[in-house]
Amino acid sequence: MQAAIDRPDAKGKNLAAYWRQWSGDYPNFTSLATTALLLIALVIIFYLINERFLSWRNVVIILNQGAAYIILGVGMTFVITTKGIDLSIGATVALSGTVVGLILVTWKMPLVLAIPAGLAAGAACGAFNGYCVARFRVPPLIVTLGTMALFRGLSYVLLGHQILFGFPDEFLWLARGRILGIAPSVYLAFIIAIWGWYFLNYTRTGQEIIAVGGNEEAARLAGIDTNRIKFITYTIMGVLAAVGGMVWLARVNSVQAAIAYGVEFHTIALVVLGGTSLFGGRGLVMGSLMGALILAILENGLVIVGLGSFVQQVLIGLIFITVVAFRTLQFREGQVTR
Amino acid sequence: MSAAAPAPDERGGFLANLRNYHPDTGLLISSIAMLVVLIVVFSFTSERFFSQAVVVNILNQTSIYIIAGVGMTLVLTSGGIDISIGSVIGLTATIMGLLMIDHGMPAMVAILVALLVGALCGAFNGFLVAIVKVPPIIVTLGTLTFFRGLAYLLGEGRVFMRFPDPLPWIGDGRVLGLPIPVYIAVLTVIGGHFFLTSTRMGQRITAVGGNEEAARLAGIDVVRTKFFTYVIMGVLTGLTTVVIVGRQDAAQAVFGFGIELHVIAAVILGGTSLFGGRGLILGTVLGALILGVLNTGLLLSGVVQFWQLVALGILLIAVVAFRMAREGTESK
Known part of the structure; x- marks a missing residue:
C-alpha cells in the first residue's frame, strides 16, 4: 500500500531532481x-484536432514558412545578445529584395549578379546600423527606428507602388525546388542555424558578442574592441536579413516596397520565445530555431484548425505575452535565490 | 535643505530647479532652431508654404501626434516605451464604430468608452510592465499584435462611416479659424507640462525614470508610478482616436498602423531622453511640428512622397547622434 503510494511520488521527485540538476549544470537548460515542451505541446494539440496537421505535405509547408523566420531569428539572436535590437530588418528585407527584384525582373540580368548585389545591399544596411550604434553611440532602438523609415523609404523611392513578379525559375528553386522532398531554403535555414550556434558559442567573435552584451564596460576593459563587435553583429544581421528576404521572395514569387512589413516584431518575438535574454549576454540560437518553428506552426496550425487570421493574431499575441511573463518571473526567482 | 528631507522629489528648491532646467533649455532652443531652419528652407522652395491654409493644415495634422506624444513623453520619461499605441487606436476606433454606427449610441457615450478602452489597454500594458516586470518593449510588442488582432476580430474587416454630428465637428470643426483638434492638443500640452513638472506624480515619473533604485529607496511607489504612466498613455491614445475618427469621419481596425514610429520620433526629436529621467513636453510639441513641417514642406516642394520617410529616418538618427556627441563631451 505504502510502496504503491511512494512510487509515483518518488518518480516525480526524480524527474524534478533531474530537472533541477540539469538546470544547475547547464544554465540554458530550463529555457531550452x-x-x-511548448513546441511539442503545440504539435500534439494541433495533431489531435486535425490529423492532417502532421501529414508530410503540411510539414513541408510549415518548414518552408519557417525558413525565413529561422534565418532572420539567428541574426536577431546575435543582436539581442549584444543587448541591442534591430527594428529595421523588415525594411532591410524590402530594400535588398527590391535590389534583387530590379536586377532579375526589371533588368533581366543573371542570378550571379542579383544574389551578390542583394547580399551587399543587406550588408550595407546592417553596416549602416552598426556604424551608427557603435561610432555615434546612438541607442540601437533609435538607430533602427530611423533606418526602419529610411530603408523602407528608399525601397518606395526605387519601386513606387509597383509589384514585381515573374522571377526566373533558378531563383524560385530556392523555395519551390525539392531536395529529398524538402525545399532547399529549409536546408539553408538549418545550416545557418547550426552555423549560428557554433559561431556564437565556439568562436572568439561569438564569445566576444556574449561578453559585450553581458557587461560592456568589463568587456572593454578586458581588451575587447566593443565597437568592432557591435559593427560586425549588425552587419551579420543585415546579411542574414537579405538571405531571409530572398527565401521570402522565392516563396511568394513577388516583391513590393511594402513586403515584410512588421516582420521585425515577429522575429523579436520568436527570439524571446526561444529564451534569449533581452538584458543581453545570453543568446540561444537553438531556442530561436524552436521559436521560429513555434511561430510557423501557430500560423499554419490555426489555419488548419479553421481559425481566421484575426483570431490567430490575438492568440499569438496572448501566447507570446504569457510565455514572456512566465520567463520574467522565472528569471527573477532565479536571481532571488542566488 | 534641512536634515530631514526624506523625499527629494517633493522639494526641489529654486537652485535645484534651475539646474534641472538648464540642460533642457539648451535642448528646447536647438529644437526651435531646427524648426526655424526647416521653415526658412521650405519658404524658399515653395511659395505657398506661408499661406494660411497650409499653416492651419500643418497644425491640424500635427495635433494628433502631439496628443499621443504627450503620453509617450511621460512613458519615455519613466524609462519605458509603448509601441502598441497604433493598435490601441485601431481597437478603440473599432469599438467607437460599433457603438455609434451599429448601436446608435450618442457621441458622448462613445467618447467616454473610447477613453475607457484606452485606459484599459494602458492598464494591461502597465500591469505587465510594473507588476510582472517584463521589459516594456517586449510587453508592448506583444500587445501590438494582441490589440490589433482584437480590433480585426471585432471589426470583421468593416469600415464604419458617417458618424453622427458632434464627432465630425470634433475632428474638423473650426473655432476662430483654428480646427478643434488644435485646441485639444494645446490643452493636452498645457495639462501634460503642468502634470510632469509641477505635480507630485509627475516628479515621481521623472525620478523613477532617472534612477529606479534610488526612487524606490526614497520611498516612491515605483510599481504604482509606472502603472499609472501607462494608463495615462492609454487615455491619451483614446483621445487621439476620437480626433482621428472625427477627422476621417470613419473608423476601421487598421487605423493608427505605424503611428508609433512618428510619435516616438517626435518625442525623441524634442529632446526627451530614451533612457528615462528627462521629459520635455514642450520639446515634443516642437518635435511634432518639425515632422509636420518636414512632411508638408517636402510635399509642397514637389518631392515625391516616399522621400519623406527617408528624410524622417536620417533626421532622427542625425539629431540623436549629434545630441549624444554633445552630451559625451559635456560629461567629460
Missing part, C-alpha cells in the same frame, strides 16, 4: 526545455 520549456521552449521544446
Whole structure:
C-alpha cells in the first residue's frame, strides 16, 4: 500500500531532481526545455484536432514558412545578445529584395549578379546600423527606428507602388525546388542555424558578442574592441536579413516596397520565445530555431484548425505575452535565490 | 535643505530647479532652431508654404501626434516605451464604430468608452510592465499584435462611416479659424507640462525614470508610478482616436498602423531622453511640428512622397547622434 503510494511520488521527485540538476549544470537548460515542451505541446494539440496537421505535405509547408523566420531569428539572436535590437530588418528585407527584384525582373540580368548585389545591399544596411550604434553611440532602438523609415523609404523611392513578379525559375528553386522532398531554403535555414550556434558559442567573435552584451564596460576593459563587435553583429544581421528576404521572395514569387512589413516584431518575438535574454549576454540560437518553428506552426496550425487570421493574431499575441511573463518571473526567482 | 528631507522629489528648491532646467533649455532652443531652419528652407522652395491654409493644415495634422506624444513623453520619461499605441487606436476606433454606427449610441457615450478602452489597454500594458516586470518593449510588442488582432476580430474587416454630428465637428470643426483638434492638443500640452513638472506624480515619473533604485529607496511607489504612466498613455491614445475618427469621419481596425514610429520620433526629436529621467513636453510639441513641417514642406516642394520617410529616418538618427556627441563631451 505504502510502496504503491511512494512510487509515483518518488518518480516525480526524480524527474524534478533531474530537472533541477540539469538546470544547475547547464544554465540554458530550463529555457531550452520549456521552449521544446511548448513546441511539442503545440504539435500534439494541433495533431489531435486535425490529423492532417502532421501529414508530410503540411510539414513541408510549415518548414518552408519557417525558413525565413529561422534565418532572420539567428541574426536577431546575435543582436539581442549584444543587448541591442534591430527594428529595421523588415525594411532591410524590402530594400535588398527590391535590389534583387530590379536586377532579375526589371533588368533581366543573371542570378550571379542579383544574389551578390542583394547580399551587399543587406550588408550595407546592417553596416549602416552598426556604424551608427557603435561610432555615434546612438541607442540601437533609435538607430533602427530611423533606418526602419529610411530603408523602407528608399525601397518606395526605387519601386513606387509597383509589384514585381515573374522571377526566373533558378531563383524560385530556392523555395519551390525539392531536395529529398524538402525545399532547399529549409536546408539553408538549418545550416545557418547550426552555423549560428557554433559561431556564437565556439568562436572568439561569438564569445566576444556574449561578453559585450553581458557587461560592456568589463568587456572593454578586458581588451575587447566593443565597437568592432557591435559593427560586425549588425552587419551579420543585415546579411542574414537579405538571405531571409530572398527565401521570402522565392516563396511568394513577388516583391513590393511594402513586403515584410512588421516582420521585425515577429522575429523579436520568436527570439524571446526561444529564451534569449533581452538584458543581453545570453543568446540561444537553438531556442530561436524552436521559436521560429513555434511561430510557423501557430500560423499554419490555426489555419488548419479553421481559425481566421484575426483570431490567430490575438492568440499569438496572448501566447507570446504569457510565455514572456512566465520567463520574467522565472528569471527573477532565479536571481532571488542566488 | 534641512536634515530631514526624506523625499527629494517633493522639494526641489529654486537652485535645484534651475539646474534641472538648464540642460533642457539648451535642448528646447536647438529644437526651435531646427524648426526655424526647416521653415526658412521650405519658404524658399515653395511659395505657398506661408499661406494660411497650409499653416492651419500643418497644425491640424500635427495635433494628433502631439496628443499621443504627450503620453509617450511621460512613458519615455519613466524609462519605458509603448509601441502598441497604433493598435490601441485601431481597437478603440473599432469599438467607437460599433457603438455609434451599429448601436446608435450618442457621441458622448462613445467618447467616454473610447477613453475607457484606452485606459484599459494602458492598464494591461502597465500591469505587465510594473507588476510582472517584463521589459516594456517586449510587453508592448506583444500587445501590438494582441490589440490589433482584437480590433480585426471585432471589426470583421468593416469600415464604419458617417458618424453622427458632434464627432465630425470634433475632428474638423473650426473655432476662430483654428480646427478643434488644435485646441485639444494645446490643452493636452498645457495639462501634460503642468502634470510632469509641477505635480507630485509627475516628479515621481521623472525620478523613477532617472534612477529606479534610488526612487524606490526614497520611498516612491515605483510599481504604482509606472502603472499609472501607462494608463495615462492609454487615455491619451483614446483621445487621439476620437480626433482621428472625427477627422476621417470613419473608423476601421487598421487605423493608427505605424503611428508609433512618428510619435516616438517626435518625442525623441524634442529632446526627451530614451533612457528615462528627462521629459520635455514642450520639446515634443516642437518635435511634432518639425515632422509636420518636414512632411508638408517636402510635399509642397514637389518631392515625391516616399522621400519623406527617408528624410524622417536620417533626421532622427542625425539629431540623436549629434545630441549624444554633445552630451559625451559635456560629461567629460
